[in-house]
Amino acid sequence: MSALEGTLDDSDGASEADADLRRSLAAALGTVAISAEEFAAFSAALLSRHRNALRYRSEIDRPDISLPVRPVDWYSLGYQCTDPDVRPSRTLDYAAGDYFIQDAGSMLALAACQADAVPERNRLICDLCAAPGGKSSALLESIGDGFLLANEPIKSRIAPLAYNLARTGIDRYAISSLDPEVLHTRLGGVFDLVLADVPCSGQALLGRGKQSLAAVSPAQIEHSALRARRILAAAIGLLRPGGRLVLSTCTFAEAENESQVRWLLDKDGMAPEPIDRLAEYASDDSGCSYRLWPHRHRCAGSFAASLRSDIGAAVAAEPASGKKRKRREKPERLPDELGDWFGTAPQRSQVAGAVIRCLPEDAPSWAESISVAGPELAYRTGQTWKPSHEASLRRSGALRGVQSIEVDDSTARQYLSGQPIACGQTGWCVVRHRGRPLGWVKASRGTGKNHLPVAARMDVGVG
Template sequence: MNFKLINSSLPSDFETTMQAQLGADFILFEKALGTEPPVSIRLNPEKRAFDASALMKVPWHPEGYFLPARPVFTLDPVFHAGGYYVQEASSMILHEVLSQLIPAPRPLRILDLCAAPGGKSTLLASWMPPGSLLLANEVIRSRVSPLQENLERWGNPHTFTSSYDPEGFAKLNGFFDLVLVDAPCSGEGLFRKDPDAIREWSPEHVQLCAARQRRILAAAVKLVAPGGTLLYSTCTYNEVENDQNAAWLVEQQNLEYLEVKLPAEWGVVSRDSGYQCYPHRLRGEGFYFAAFRQTRGLPFRGKTGRYMSKLSDLKKREEAALADWVQNAEALFFLQRPDGTVLFGPNELWNDLMLLDTALPQGVWLREAGQFKGKDFIPAHSLAMSTSVAADWPAVELDRETGLRFLKKENIELPADTAKGWLLARHEGLNQGWMKNLGNRVNNYLPKDWRIRMDIREV
């Protein structure tokens, strides 16, 4: 059947493929691509900032909401504090999938293998059971900093980052209970939001992506512990990158395909292998996912060496000083670089982090607590963002305008009776960063790379 095409900017080969895939639904699909994409956010359950009860819910995520219009997120202090993440609604369905497939609340070792910019990593961080470890990995170095920043904003101290090619994890075969491969793809599901995705699309690019995905998946399969779960997702529609790769995982990699039960009213389509979100069937973009269980594989056999040999333990005096800066200091470990920078993490993850450090050439990146300079301690921004920071540390609540000037790293004035010394800048009860009140001036310790460059008068 031939359809009258509405959006002539779509690649003709893509239109042909989608007509064959959708049949009579193609015209509805094409119309949907010509509409304004919905705007959705996912709240951080550890950083409550506002009442979202008046907003439309995302059906498949307890913290997901649609916004009536797209605000300027850059000029929202709550966003910078990690109060929410701006995430496409369809991809939030992974929360429901994981809740069905891994219901037992035991600590997990989790790897997000292609993690930048961090949307699914922050979703995993909020979903994972207490005591779990999440390693968010990104091979492209230019994308690592945004990933780290987003995870720091989210504040969960059980999350860590790394930058390795998937094959660089070979010494960790069988280590992870859950591996997410949100694979680089041809981006067909982004056509409505990103015109560049349309210009870059071609049948040859689809084939190139599918081959790259199989290379990543082949490495990922080995990392899953026996009985563990592999979750594969893309933001595309074609069978080559989706169904065929899912079938390859079953037929060639000996994984067991896992079904999930989703309400029909959600509009998610079950495919031959996996599940597909279409913009004409639900309020979201194109997203594909499929889940598998490792039925064979080998258990992890690695051993530990000396943890991070370039780091040293803190002196007792320094450890005692840090206890005032964090909550439950006895639940954390602290290590120090040669330059005095202090890193921290949960004690309950010490053994797992030692294993990771032994297996990976450069280890993983830990959170910075700050730096000792003589007897003085200079707190790091990541500590201000972390849920591990002392809840009773002196803080100053900033209104929106002052909060934005703080986030522009501008000088701000505080009331004359404000306590001197290190203070947390807060907005709506959420930490924005550190400042030091010297009495005659206030030093703003927001990292330069984090500052807002937009004119705050644009709102």
């Protein structure tokens, strides 16, 4: 029994179910330091719903933010909207990709990854359990001339991950869908940073109704901790010498958080990598573990830890054995229209069924061999090729739409609702609002036919 369990008073009028929940929570916290008085506030806040925060792009200055906001203390690009009547997901700025919406607690891991700082080197980053893409998109926005591998083992979760990465307008990534152990076997120790946002019991999701009270059961916690250790063992193997591992969860159980860090530090070659600016959120004496609490920090809560690999030499990937090498197929001819749409033909493209993907020329040599999705350039319906929505959002890289049309607020709202708009050009044009890309129209005779995907359409409010 934890020290906290012995201080709980079941005679305060709480229902039997509430008393059971508090006892289970106290047991889950283990030796984490929290007083009985504060525990009462924590257990109440845990079941409350907290508003999401806004994570802005680094190029957006505070004076340019049109919403009433206050800063998120632990992440310099994070803000919380202070007006409960404002819907940040129904603004032109959101539609244009100026910010992403996520819980402020999830930004703790981003702070540990230093995703809000200019990288000192071009990092090769792996997000090991990447869907739905809130953290991956932040890592991609900070990538500079580096490269991100967003790995999501569950194939059904690839679509939202791909959509969120596409919204960044950056093409320096690939998406894989491999078990972490298989990924380690394929690549070995090559990454400067691995983010392991491991599956967990999800206790921080209770207030959103996305998790049941089984999240605090000992059986669920033990199951989650064991599964996470298998993933973390693979994560260590993916690090280059001196590479960093960031562990992240959305739970409060010590067995899934601080205990995992102690287990990692017991392994040869792993050392704490403290983040000075997160010192006030330290949760133990390891020097590298941090917590956010729902009753203290106006968020659902989260855990993050930062470690470094001091292994002297990179672990090489194991050579494939016993498998027949696939016969190399003749590459499919790329459509001539690519030059019309983008001004040039891609130098490093991959035709995957009815989709053309295009990676930067300096992407890692292994990227195509393990990717199941990535920066799309075009797609085919029947025998007709069309430019992909993702390609219209491109803000960097060599391949961006040649033709574009700048629209005002009213026309942007009209376009985002799925309607055609006036357009004096001919052919495929990128619709831009204050220079920010929104999507394609195909223009003819003064009208731009709307090609915004249904999933990207929205009713944007006025003002």
